[in-house]
Amino acid sequence: xxxxxxxxxxxxxxxxxxxxxxxxxxxxxxxxxxxxxxxxxxxxxxxxxxxxxxxxxxxxxxxxxxxxxxxxxxxxxxxxxxxxxxxxxxxxxxxxxxxxxxxxxxxxxxxxxxxxxxxxxxxxxxxxxxxxxxxxxxxxxxxxxx
Numbered sequence: 481x482x483x484x485x486x487x488x489x490x491x492x493x494x495x496x497x498x499x500x501x502x503x504x505x506x507x508x509x510x511x512x513x514x515x516x517x518x519x520x521x522x523x524x525x526x527x528x529x530x531x532x533x534x535x536x537x538x539x540x541x542x543x544x545x546x547x548x549x550x551x552x553x554x555x556x557x558x559x560x561x562x563x564x565x566x567x568x569x570x571x572x573x574x575x576x577x578x579x580x581x582x583x584x585x586x587x588x589x590x591x592x593x594x595x596x597x598x599x600x601x602x603x604x605x606x607x608x609x610x611x612x613x614x615x616x617x618x619x620x621x622x623x624x625x626x
Contacts, residue, residue, distance in 0.1 A: 506598060506604075507531055507597060507599060509613075510597035510598050510615050511531060513558060514533050514595045514615055517615075517617075518533070525593070525595060530600060531597045532581050532582055532594060532595070532596055532600055533594075534585055534592055534594050535593045536585065536586060536590065536591075536592045537590075537591045537593070538592070540586055540587025540588045541588050541590075543587065543588050543625055547625050547626075548571050548625065549622055549625060550567065550569045550622075550624045550625075551568050551569075551620055551621065551622055552567045552623055553567075553619065553620045553621070554618070554619045555616055555617070556618075556619075557614055557617070558615050558617065563608065564608070569626050572584075576596070577599075578594055578596030578600035578601055578616065578618070579594070579596075579618070579620075582618075582620075583620065583622060587622060588624060588625055589623075590621075590622055592619075592620060593617065593619050593620070594620060595617055596618065598615060
């Protein structure tokens with residue numbers, strides 16, 4: 481019995497070695513998907529070291545950390561399926577990592593587009609009609625500090 485248990489532990493250990501624990505494979509897939517989308521739509525975007533791509537349409541002004549912001553947004557998948565839109569209010573700590581990185585680049589009074597790899601959104605979890613490992617596109621307008 482101990483031998484069977486040892487073999488099972490060894491097998492599961494080897495199987496876990498094949499997993500992409502750091503997400504680098506998905507990050508590479510997401511990066512290629514974003515680059516392909518930008519090329520297909522003849523768009524230029526800046527890549528942040530985090531993997532986020534962004535386009536500033538109108539540059540806004542900087543704001544202090546922790547403030548509550550009023551943001552108008554439309555969220556889409558790469559196939560342009562809109563999964564959410566509206567206006568939201570709250571500190572950036574309420575939102576996905578891609579917003580935490582991208583919204584300060586746009587600034588208050590500004591607008592832009594965020595191309596968010598899955599690791600900076602919902603990762604391998606499906607959420608509210610968004611499939612797992614989805615790259616998200618957000619058109620955002622940072623309306624005001626609330």
